[in-house]
Amino acid sequence: MALLVCLFVAACSKDEAPHVHQERIVAFGTLVDVSIYGADADDVATATEKLHSEFNRRHTLWHAWKGGELYQANLLLREGQPAKVSQETIVMLQKARAISDRSGHLFNPAIGSLVALWGYHADELPTGPPPPAAEIAKLVKKSFTLDDLTFSGNEIIPRRPGITLDVGAFAKGYAVDHAIDLLRAMGINNAIVNAGGDLRAIGSKGDKAWRVGIRHPRQTGLLASLSVHDNESVFTSGDYERFYIHNGKRYHHIIDPRTGYPAPDSTSVTILRADAATADGSSTALMIAGPKDWTRVAKALGLEYVMLVDTELNVHLTPAMAERIKFEVDPKPVTVIETLD
Numbered sequence: 001m002a003l004l005v006c007l008f009v010a011a012c013s014k015d016e017a018p019h020v021h022q023e024r025i026v027a028f029g030t031l032v033d034v035s036i037y038g039a040d041a042d043d044v045a046t047a048t049e050k051l052h053s054e055f056n057r058r059h060t061l062w063h064a065w066k067g068g069e070l071y072q073a074n075l076l077l078r079e080g081q082p083a084k085v086s087q088e089t090i091v092m093l094q095k096a097r098a099i100s101d102r103s104g105h106l107f108n109p110a111i112g113s114l115v116a117l118w119g120y121h122a123d124e125l126p127t128g129p130p131p132p133a134a135e136i137a138k139l140v141k142k143s144f145t146l147d148d149l150t151f152s153g154n155e156i157i158p159r160r161p162g163i164t165l166d167v168g169a170f171a172k173g174y175a176v177d178h179a180i181d182l183l184r185a186m187g188i189n190n191a192i193v194n195a196g197g198d199l200r201a202i203g204s205k206g207d208k209a210w211r212v213g214i215r216h217p218r219q220t221g222l223l224a225s226l227s228v229h230d231n232e233s234v235f236t237s238g239d240y241e242r243f244y245i246h247n248g249k250r251y252h253h254i255i256d257p258r259t260g261y262p263a264p265d266s267t268s269v270t271i272l273r274a275d276a277a278t279a280d281g282s283s284t285a286l287m288i289a290g291p292k293d294w295t296r297v298a299k300a301l302g303l304e305y306v307m308l309v310d311t312e313l314n315v316h317l318t319p320a321m322a323e324r325i326k327f328e329v330d331p332k333p334v335t336v337i338e339t340l341d
Helices: 041-061 069-077 087-102 112-117 133-142 171-185 276-300 319-324
Strands: 005-007 020-027 030-037 149-152 155-158 191-195 198-202 210-215 222-228 232-238 243-246 249-252 266-273 305-310 315-317 335-337
Touching: 020 041, 030 041, 041 171, 069 087, 069 155, 087 149, 087 171, 087 276, 112 133, 171 191, 171 198, 171 232, 171 276, 198 276, 210 232, 222 232, 232 276, 266 276, 276 305, 305 319, 315 319, 319 335
Parallel strands: 315 335
Antiparallel strands: 005 210, 020 030, 030 191, 149 155, 191 198, 198 232, 210 222, 232 266, 243 249, 266 305, 305 315
C-alpha cells in the first residue's frame, strides 16, 4: 500500500557499480525494481523474468475488482456461499488472518465493501464527495473480519453473507517474500526487491549494507534514510498515494474499520522487520491506530522498528528505530521516542 521508499543504488562507487545489476518490471500494479549484487548477467535476466511472471500471476489472482480468483470468490462470499480457491490463496488468507487478529483487526482484509464504497475499487481515483454517512454506518455495523470465514481444504466458507475481501494491504508484501524465496532458490543471496517503494533485502551490496530513503509525506524529497541489513523488509503506509481532496479535506484509501472513514491522525508509518508480509499488514494497522495507540498495537504485533509521522509532522519512533534512522531534512522534525513496554 505504501510507496515511500526509494533505493540508493545509484550511490555506489565506480568500482562497485558493475556488480549491481538493476532490472525494472511492471507488476502488481506498480514498478518493481530488482537489484542484484555479484551475480552473472544471465542469471539476473532469468531471475527477473521469473519474478515478473510470479508478481503478475499473484496480482491477477488476488485483485479485488478485476476478474481473478479473489474477485470470483467475493461474488460467492457476498451471497453467503462457499468459494473454491487455490491452496496458495488459502495459505495467504490464513497468514493474513493471524496478523489481523494480533492487530485487533485494525488490519482487516474483510472490509472490501467499505473500500469499494469509498471508490477505491477502481483504477481511477475517486473525486468526492464522501459516501453517505448512513451507508458507511451500515457497513461498519456488520463488523466483518477474517474470523467470519472458515477454511476447509480449498474452500472458503462464510459464516454469514455480505463479506468482501480486499488483500491490498498484504498481498504485495506476501509476494515480495516469495520473490526473495525464488531468488535464494536460484542461488542469488545479495539482492533487493523493491515493489513500488516497499522492499525486502537479502545479503549486502559488497561490503556495504543496502541503503534506502523514506519519502517525506508532505513535500518532495526524503524525510529520512536507513541502512537495511540482511533479511530485512521496509514497508510504509501513507495517506498521500491514493487520496482525493474534497472541500479542503483529504480522504485517503486506508479505512479505519471501526469508523468506516479514512484513518485521521497519521500521515505515514514505516515498519522495518524480517518478513515483508507482516511489515505490510502492520504498517496499515499502525496507520489506523494513530499516535495515541500505535505502541499498544506494535507490541501486540511483535514489532521493534517503527516510525510514525502524525498530522502535525511530528515523528514518533521506537528506541530501536531511532538508532537506525537518519533524517534527511533541515531542520530535523520534532521526534518522540516511545517504548513498547
